[in-house]
Amino acid sequence: MGLTVALAQMDVDFANPGANFERVSQVIAEAAKEHADIVVLPEMWNTGYALDQLNGLADPNGQNTQELLQELARNYHINIVGGSVATARDDRFYNTSYIVDDQGRLVSSYDKVHLFGLMNEEQYITAGKTENYFQLAGAASAGVICYDIRFPEWLRTNARHGAKVLYVSAEWPQPRIAQWEVLLRARAIENQAFVVAVNRVGDDPDNHFNGHSLVIDPLGNIIANAGETEKVKLATIDFSQIEAVRGQIPVFKDRRPELYR
């Protein structure tokens, strides 16, 4: 079985959810026009890292975001890995991802688990505590957000339910983009899964973001790279490769979890 994924490598208007809702509507329409099965968005696409303005900007209970993504998914018959948005719940803020299928059903939601101290995230955001694995377009899948990829044990925790695709949404700054690529390739190899990773482009007051959204196969080969400009980049993934790779080197079967801490 093959799937066409669309990497929505977009810019994000700082602290301007209205403009970003408009932009997301456009990129999802574009992905649908290109016949993508799944479109993947970057991290914190409603506000950017406007952390000190979340009071007033964060989406209450993520309701506006869910409604938008569900409507777009239904209208265009497209599955959406909704990146993440700043949300407000019970007097706290979260960095939250919504996954919506092509019927407009919410199939999963996830709060970022590892908060990024270098960008002061833990001063404003509450960390999530739950896994994020789901079925999307007929494929067992898992999803994480940005800094999460530096924690291989967390990716493995999510992937161990049989994930064939690991989705990553990020606002990963340009100075560490070489690390982004190496970390993602390693996560693909060790989990013998496709990695579909979307980073934003553009600038915020503190950082420059240079994209390099990637699709990586289970052997760690980069099969699509969106480069450094704003675009919707398509790639097709072929799941027969996973059976071949896992059949040859059965990493999941050979694990010794009783020895790991």
Ligand SMILES: O=C(O)CCC(=O)C(=O)O
């Ligand atoms: O780990 C990194 O270098 C970047 C992480 C990051 O920017 C984030 O989690 O928002």
